[in-house]
Amino acid sequence: MSMRRLVLALAVVLAPSAYAADPLRLGKPVPADVVAAWDTTVFPDGRGLPQGGGTAEQGRAIYDAKCSNCHGPEGRGETAEELVGREIPLTDPDTAQTIGSFWPYATTLFDYTRRAMPMDKPGSLSVDEAYAVAAYLLQLNGVVAPGDVMNAQSLPKVQMPNRDGFKRIDAK
């Protein structure tokens, strides 16, 4: 390497603006099918909900087998929190923040059940099973009827009782 080329090379390496002028581009482009396989985000408007579905009647057996050990029969709480009940208003000091009394979106219930439950085997429920368990818990809370099918179309339309109960503080 000639001295002139060496000086030039050093100048490029040492120039403070090198990052801005020629940023590192070490991120690897991802094919669309890989993105789709990783993308499990579910939104309140239903975007991200997969095809499939289930009813409360189907969900009951799954809940009894895989959920009731911790959450108790009919979601009334055991070692894990209670999931059902909206008899006591949220203004009462003895209230319980259940799915029916507190959760603002039914889509969240499907998403969390599918990704995180049951805790000894998270992610093990099939899409249909997750919809069915969500339907059962919504039915126990009196939000949907026993025969209602919960799926990508119906779940975002479920009107949760506490939908408007939240005030955003540090973000719009």
Place this chain on the structure above:
Amino acid sequence: MAGSRDSDDVLQPAAGGGLLHRRALLSQGLILATATAAAPAFAGEPAVSQSADPLDPHPASLTTPGAPFSPYGQPSQHERRIMRAVGSNADVPGNGVSWTPLEALEGIITPSGLHFERHHNGVPAIDPRQHRLMIHGLVRQPLTFSLEALQRYPMQSRLLFLECGGNSNAGWHAEPIQRPVGSFHGLVSCSEWSGVPLAMLLDEAGVDPQAQWAVVEGADAGALNVSVPLAKLREDCLVALYQNGERLRPEQGYPMRLIVPGWEGILNVKWLRRLHLTAEPAMSRDETAKYTELQPDGTARQFTYVMEAKSVITSPSAMQRLKDKGFYEIKGLAWSGRGRVARVEVSADGGKSWTDAQLQDPVLPRCFTRFRAAWNWSGEPAILKSRATDETGYVQPERETLVAERGRRGYFHYNAIVAWAVADDGTVSHVYA
């Protein structure tokens, strides 16, 4: 006693209950006297076994070759009792917390092995060679980054506190909880975090102007996810690879975690694997059902991100005992998610009178600040308090004020003034006062 050897003006009271002027801490003779007098004063300290006669001029250590080198140093065997207190679900051992033993630590840096933990379903085993961070959604080009690639980017280091939104939640209880300060307020720790500014990676992916949020996901069991405003991610967030100079510990997110300076712990997603750029938040479970605060009117505060100014006296503190009356250094920690701590005041008479504590350098934004005050305990009952003010002018509230405003059902974001009562026998307990 310490006071007898220094000039009287240093020992003039600064406030009621025996609080002394700050100059008392600057007096060299007094500092030495204090350190030696205060150290053995707390009952229950681990007994350090020395030679039978502490004044033996020829202790065995002088004449016996010492232990060989160690590839990774560990604390002294005499300090084995200094550890995190663990509270977890009996059925799901990986769901719970461990608290930093604030009462046992000095300075502002939390040793990495004592940094608090909050895991929702355990610490995952991740092969760093296989781990990828994906950025996708409202971007020009979805990308993945390997650890090897991230290592090549220019990095930044910041000294930052990290606090769980649920820290100090026992403060909402009707009766004051009796626990060491770390097992009450120790879901906060402070580290030097080093990593790649997230803005650089977002720019590389090319963020669409419609994007306002990123749904951030971890690689733990249950794939914890929360939405974080894009403006904050661009402003000062890091993809951290290092904590206190070494690679992240597994329980702190190895091989990479998000660091969101000054904002509640849940957003600092560990085992970071995915950023989904979106126009709206996902309304995940941990930003709706949890990490929201039910208020007396039945509504809930949501997206309460900033950890407001807070302070706590770490010594003397609950469950300790002062052996003798006399001179003590009151010391503690203060921090604010909005910036620097501007001032910490202490009171020894339950808040009737206050004096400024000394703030130890460095005083950095969104970082622990160590404060110290000189106190001459008369042997009479006393109530110790500290009150932080940050550079925005925000003043840490009294518990009564906070409860009047928020009720007692919010669970998260408890930052009220903490009161420790010293009884005439020297025992220290937690009180609402």
